Every structure is written in structure tokens, then in C-alpha cells.
Amino acid sequence: MKITKSRRRRLVAAACAALAWGHGSALAEQGPEPGTPRIASTSTEGGLSRIPTPLGTAELDYPDIAKRAGVGGRVTVAVFVDENGRPLKTRIASREPMFLDIFDDVSRRAAMGVRYSPGLDENGKPAAMWVRQPFSYVLTGETPARCTVNTTEHYPEKARAAGIEAVVGVFVNLDANGWPARSGMAVVGRIPTNATLFDEPAKAALLKIRCQPANRGGLNVPSVAVVDITFTPPVDNLPGTLKQD
Secondary structure, three states: OOEEEEEEHHHHHHHHHHHHHHHHHHHHHHHOOOOOOOEOOOEEEOOOOOEEOOOOOOOOOOOOOHOOOOOOOOEEEEEEEEOOOOOEEEEEEEEEEEOOOOOOHHHHHHHHHHHHHHEEOOOOOEEEEEEEHHHEOOOOOOOEOOOOOOOOHHHOOOHHOOOOOOEEEEEEEOOOOEEEEEEEEEEEEEEEEOOOHHHHHHHHHOOOOOEEEEOOEEEEEEEEEEEEEEEEOOOHHHOOOOOOO
């Protein structure tokens, strides 16, 4: 089944809501209020002489459901700025985690909500151009959970002959020690989108490891995470590789 953007967002939001309902009051008592993410420095998508830069601070709202669940991330927005410094349109350039799109809308609104100093071309004249604008979402006083997954033993046999590469995004509940729970685990995205044969191996690989638990106010706490799980073909399946006896 194809995972659409709207379905992926509903899965993440629903899982976040379930966790938030369970420990939202503890979060309010133990942790400080989340800080406001700040607009970061920009970078161009080309070799121009001066890039547009934001004039002032962007208004950036931390989604309440992500705040309550302790979810953080980073979104880079590509903004098209005209020769007068006005943002005209945006697109999502990248995310960390890759499939956590809960911060997309607020990031795009923030990028469109400020004026920019006009960019200059190689001749020093004002010019319209794309510029990349990263936004980071981090809760004050909290370190999010981190999971490093080894998929070597879980690469599916059916994919070996074709040497397929894939990335699967998995939503997971973690206990205070960083152990993943099978309950509530869900695939929220994948690349390629039709590579469903990697779904169960991704879950199995995640259940085999212990993540670095989330920490709030100096204490390890239960949390949620969206984990990007990367599958690469075994070395002996790569083109031109000689297999030795």
C-alpha cells in the first residue's frame, strides 16, 4: 500500500497523541517550557555573489502535539525570493528525520513570513533566486532519543538479486531505558515508496537494538521517535564484486 503524505502525517500525529495523553502531565511538571526555535543562517543553491538573508526573526510555532510528545526535528525549506526580497514560494528541501513531516507547514509559513535582503547576481544586480533556510525544533531542557540501526542481518533475501537500496521510516515508542516497543510501531514512509518488502525487516532490525533514551531535566524518560532505517545491498551483491571462497 502506498503511504501518502496525509496518511503518514495521520499515523505520526495519532501515535504522538497516544503518548502525549499518557505522560503529558508529567512533562508539564518535570520539564521547562519549550524554547522558540530560531531562524538559522541561509545558503544558496548556486554560485551567486550575495544570497538573500532574513530581515528580522521568523515567527515559528512549535506544533503542540509534537511539543507534548517530546518530538523534535530539523526542516530545511527552499524559499524563492524575488529581486525585492519578497518570498514568493517554498518547497521542502530536506528533513531530519526524513519522514517526520509534522514540522513542514510551520516551517514553510515561517519562511514566508519575513522579508529578505535582495540577493545579488554575479554582476552585483538584484536578482530572484532560491535560498535554503533551515529550522531546528528542540525542546528546552530535553535531549531527544536517538537510534542507530544495523540492517546487515535483516536485508531481505528477495532484494539481494536486484541489489535494491531503500530507506524506511518507522515510528516507535521507547521506554525510559531506550528499548523499542512492538506495540504502536508503524511504517510512516519509505523510499522507494513501493519497496514494501523492507517494512518488516526494518521493524525487526529496530527491535533488536537499544536506543539512546530521551532525557528531560536530567532524567531518562519514555518517548517516541521516527527512525530512518537504511538498507544497502550486501557487499557480495554489488556489481563488479568478486566473491572469494
